[in-house]
Amino acid sequence: MYGKYIKQNHKNIYGESLIKIPCPKYCVFYNGTKDRPAVEKIHLSSAFESSVNSGEFEWTATMYNLNSGKNEELLSKCKVLSEYMSFVNAVRKNYEEGMDAEVAVDRAVTECIQNGILADYLRGHRAEVIAMILTEFDEEAYRKGIFEEGHKEGLEQGRLEILLSLVKDGSLTVEKASAKLNISVEEFEKMMSDN
Numbered sequence: 001m002y003g004k005y006i007k008q009n010h011k012n013i014y015g016e017s018l019i020k021i022p023c024p025k026y027c028v029f030y031n032g033t034k035d036r037p038a039v040e041k042i043h044l045s046s047a048f049e050s051s052v053n054s055g056e057f058e059w060t061a062t063m064y065n066l067n068s069g070k071n072e073e074l075l076s077k078c079k080v081l082s083e084y085m086s087f088v089n090a091v092r093k094n095y096e097e098g099m100d101a102e103v104a105v106d107r108a109v110t111e112c113i114q115n116g117i118l119a120d121y122l123r124g125h126r127a128e129v130i131a132m133i134l135t136e137f138d139e140e141a142y143r144k145g146i147f148e149e150g151h152k153e154g155l156e157q158g159r160l161e162i163l164l165s166l167v168k169d170g171s172l173t174v175e176k177a178s179a180k181l182n183i184s185v186e187e188f189e190k191m192m193s194d195n
Contacts, residue, residue: 026061029081031088038070039063083117090117091133105133164192 002021005011011019030036044059045051064071066085075082090111094104109126113119122129163180166172167188178188 026059028061028063030063030065031067031085033092036063036065036067036070038065040065080118083112086115086117087112087122102130102134105130160191163188167192 005021006013006019013019028042040063042061042063044061045057064074066075066081066088068089075085087108090108091105094107095101097104099107109122109129111117113122160181163172163177167174167177174185174188174192178185181188
């Protein structure tokens with residue numbers, strides 16, 4: 001996009017003067033199944049293996065949750081996004097009904113074409129859409145990932161419950177319990193009041 005902008009505006013990229021370019025705005029569209037806020041800021045540095053405190057490298061995007069009830073105004077203003085979510089939901093519904101991934105996607109494409117959802121695009125690119133979704137969607141990795149996330153969440157919940165119990169019976173201080181979870185005393189006390 002910047003290359004096109006530079007060419008259209010006849011910018012000299014070979015000189016020594018700084019060339020001013022439009023400020024990018026990054027956004028991410030979320031259509032996963034977890035309950036996420038309608039809009040949130042996400043940072044690339046959250047994915048780094050070690051923390052970056054220097055501020056030398058950061059990438060921030062606004063993430064818009066496209067699931068039902070989260071960004072209805074945005075979806076009402078952008079027909080393509082709205083129809084895309086209808087397609088995603090059709091695939092999801094078929095998959096949840098027990099269809100294997102290929103059948104779920106193929107049937108969703110057929111249903112969407114019949115209902116006028118992304119119809120022209122899906123008619124013209126049916127094979128590519130199906131291949132792309134199936135290439136990106138690894139059923140075995142998905143099931144394994146869901147299991148591992150659930151297992152990890154279960155372990156973390158169990159650990160939290162043990163620490164809460166130890167604090168309540170006086171065997172452990174709030175400070176030590178919060179340190180074991182790498183959270184503040186205030187966060188731990190809030191968890192105590194919530195449980």
